[in-house]
Amino acid sequence: MMENIEEYLESGILELYVYGALPEAQQEEVTRLIKKHPELRQEVEQIEDALRELSRAAAPFDPQVLPLSLKKKIGHKPEKKTSKYRHYTALAGWAASILLLIGIFALYDANRELNERLTTLELEQAELESQIVEARENAEKTEQLLQVLRARDIEKVPLEGQEFAPAAYATAYWNKARNQTFIDAQELPAPPQGMVYQVWSLELDPLTPRSIGLLEDFEENNSRIFVVENSYDSEAFGITLEPAGGSEFPTLEKLMVLGKVSAT
């Protein structure tokens, strides 16, 4: 079970639990587990503290004091005050408090310095962990891609740079059985601001271009591999540069790459 606890901590369920975003049955299950495992409880408390801090920052001001109107609504009863206290004990109490305060201030500085160092380290760690998650996601994608490329019925179509961009190059991998086409756009430059690459399936006689998708979020996609659905009887593939959102018809002056499917 220890191993499972670690897994559970990392799964992201506890965060959803604090949000209240889990289905009711699952919320109850998490509550049960928290009761059994103090590590989980501690984690949940820390998540909650962080979220409370975050939402506090969004408050326009601190509504610290219970408003009178609200106090009235809940029906206020005056409570008795204990006004008897002994003088000397009180004085001694004050003196002790002042000494304590002086001590606290001295510690405060040392503590702050340590905390700052800790924060930097923890930020670095969080950064590394997010890189691991990304790496894992990338590895999964690569694995998927390998499977696709190894499939028997895949057709590789090299797309050569055209007049508009002679140095450009891309490859289409067409899986006819699955109506999918993968575009490897490694050798395409990032599109200019406000523009997007659009992929076209072409039938040649008569020339009929059909849009089969956009290469969106181009720069965030490190592998530069894109999947588009393609159920047409493509005879060639082309990629053009279009305004964001894509176009109905290809802008042929901005044809980047083009390649014919080898006759079968």
Add this chain to the structure above:
Amino acid sequence: MQQDFLISQLQEGNEKAFERIYQLYSKSIFGVIFTILRDEALAEEILQDVFLKVWEKAPLYEPSKGRFFTWILNIARNASIDHLRSRTYKDQKKNVEDETFVDAIESRENFEGSAEAHGLEKYIKLLEPLCKNIIDMLFFKGYTQKESAKVLDIPLGTLKTRNRMCIKKLRASLK
């Protein structure tokens, strides 16, 4: 920290306990309401309604179903969203549904430079857009994980792990 004793006292109708609960939770709940409604006076009004409900409905809170904070959070989100959808609000307000908690935080004049803001300010500046949306939808607006995954067009599993990453960074920035 969840104060079980305080909560059971509240459930028994102890006004002192209620005042303490108000002190502990009101600012963060105010932040959530303000993020949804983006109107200070209105948010203050809803905040009072929410805490009146907390007082009245406290005996109905069941610890087995989740954290006390989550319970108040739900009341606050529901009250705010109900108001957002009400006609009076729609008639007079601009559309605020596209704005996130980051906009709410940044709209505070005194935010930048204040001591509490130091770590948070950095965090928010460096926050990736996906984190911004995930936290905004799941935490501030109360979407379910399925709804959020659909709107953001990412798989449920990714949503969970990504969200954990986003919160981890938040925690690190607050230390």
